Amino acid sequence: MLHPFWYYQLYKEVFEKNRDYACEIDFINRIFPINGASVVEIGSGTGRHAEQLVKYRPLHLELVDIDMEAFYRLKEKFTQSNVEIINADGFETGNQADLVVCMFSVVQQTSIDGFWSRVELVRNRIVRKGCFVFEFIDTEKSESLFPSGLKNKLCESQDLNVFIETIYEEDQSIIRYSGTFRDREITYDAVLARLETEELLKKYNGQITIQPLDNFGRRNLAAIRKI
Numbered sequence: 581m582l583h584p585f586w587y588y589q590l591y592k593e594v595f596e597k598n599r600d601y602a603c604e605i606d607f608i609n610r611i612f613p614i615n616g617a618s619v620v621e622i623g624s625g626t627g628r629h630a631e632q633l634v635k636y637r638p639l640h641l642e643l644v645d646i647d648m649e650a651f652y653r654l655k656e657k658f659t660q661s662n663v664e665i666i667n668a669d670g671f672e673t674g675n676q677a678d679l680v681v682c683m684f685s686v687v688q689q690t691s692i693d694g695f696w697s698r699v700e701l702v703r704n705r706i707v708r709k710g711c712f713v714f715e716f717i718d719t720e721k722s723e724s725l726f727p728s729g730l731k732n733k734l735c736e737s738q739d740l741n742v743f744i745e746t747i748y749e750e751d752q753s754i755i756r757y758s759g760t761f762r763d764r765e766i767t768y769d770a771v772l773a774r775l776e777t778e779e780l781l782k783k784y785n786g787q788i789t790i791q792p793l794d795n796f797g798r799r800n801l802a803a804i805r806k807i
Contacts, residue, residue, distance in 0.1 A: 583647055584768050586761040590742055591626060594735050605632035611803045612711040614638050617678040622670030623686035625650050627657045644670035671698045676705050682714040692773040706806045713803045719753040720776040722798050
């Protein structure tokens with residue numbers, strides 16, 4: 581996913597402050613031990629999850645992001661010899677790994693057919709007994725909790741004023757960011773495939789565990805093992 585020019589300012593003012601990155605990676609480490617493993621993170625962004633991943637001393641850590649601005653930020657932040665930064669589509673490109681991590685529902689930002697294709701592409705790159713851990717939004721649960729959608733002010737600062745709105749459609753859910761950046765009108769849509777927890781449990785029966793990341797089962801962490 582390619583981000584608009586103002587996205588990283590929004591990330592700094594909102595997402596860097598509202599997530600417990602250390603807790604999320606600690607939870608992943610309990611699912612699959614990171615120490616000594618070959619690890620790939622797809623959609624590494626500004627590297628906040630990667631900062632925690634390196635603390636667990638993976639054998640090799642591959643950080644992949646399609647966004648060039650993210651690539652430059654990652655190159656500047658990570659200089660360790662066991663960390664490799666790649667500017668590419670992480671679902672189409674990458675090496676085999678013990679563990680693949682994909683947060684912020686990046687894997688879901690496609691059509692439903694695209695989602696299943698991405699999951700299978702990653703599973704094919706995982707070594708035997710490896711694991712693919714990814715965050716997803718249960719869009720059916722989200723709509724049942726908020727049938728009229730969500731619209732909240734996400735950020736209000738000197739430079740940036742942004743609202744976030746959720747729009748439900750038949751085969752997708754749209755997360756719309758709109759507002760102003762330095763008095764310039766901005767808008768950006770992140771499109772998510774409509775996905776239900778039960779669909780994943782049914783398709784990967786016996787190979788998957790799902791842990792809610794909130795109190796509603798709206799945000800979730802899925803772990804698919806390659807048996």
